[in-house]
């Protein structure tokens with residue numbers, strides 16, 4: 001394997017060339033700062049990245065470094081006592097701070113959507129899972145009940161559930177963790193969003209199911225140009241999916257650049273530490289031969 005350090009000029013904090021004017025970012029996070037109003041502590045201290053169609057950006061870093069809060073800020077759903085105290089988030093060129101709640105409701109799901117860990121807590125246990133997806137389609141796409149049902153079954157098939165008709169009529173307790181995560185992805189893509197935030201979306205799953213879900217996300221990206229933000233404590237997941245990676249520590253981005261450059265030629269001590277921790281899991285097996293050469 002050739003080390004990327006042989007090809008990459010060292011920089012302390014890398015920045016990545018943004019896409020040309022032909023591809024405006026679906027999501028632009030610019031120097032976002034997030035504070036806890038109660039403790040008056042600044043938790044996220046200046047995160048920036050741009051997500052153009054079909055691109056995948058990974059966010060890695062230790063627990064509590066602010067990955068999830070950054071994603072929640074991008075979705076306009078910060079927990080109650082947190083607020084964005086600096087910078088901006090733009091979706092399709094619109095600063096989300098200027099959006100009214102109905103405008104937000106229209107954007108969420110249809111332009112940007114998300115899948116978090118623990119799917120069971122995002123699905124209603126007393127409603128059949130298919131009906132929950134059909135409801136998203138009905139509300140967001142304006143389809144009639146029968147068409148929405150048909151579309152929901154199609155979505156369950158698209159996330160590679162082997163018997164979508166059967167799954168449509170099942171309740172959460174009847175499904176495995178991997179199946180639930182697929183259902184959640186189906187719900188998240190039901191309104192054809194252009195960007196999907198996957199926050200530790202495969203963490204709770206066993207390795208085989210995790211690999212299947214990652215392949216599914218990669219396929220959605222390839223097929224429909226879905227842009228991805230992938231949050232994971234697992235560098236291998238990010239190596240598998242992302243073009244670009246941000247390494248966060250204590251609310252700050254310590255390194256940002258093309259995934260293979262960051263993983264093969266880390267500039268920051270903390271990134272090196274993260275990579276050393278992952279070495280035992282064989283990070284290189286997740287890089288394609290092209291990337292690893």
Ligand SMILES: Nc1ncnc2c1ncn2[C@@H]1O[C@H](COP(=O)(O)OP(=O)(O)OP(=O)(O)O)[C@@H](O)[C@H]1O
Pocket residue numbers: 043061062063064065066067068069070079233
């Ligand atoms: N709902 C909340 N209430 C109180 N504190 C919170 C809440 N959400 C996040 N925090 C705090 O904000 C900080 C950043 O949390 P965040 O969830 O963004 O980290 P993370 O990098 O996603 O961590 P993890 O990998 O463990 O999910 C942490 O110190 C956390 O304790």
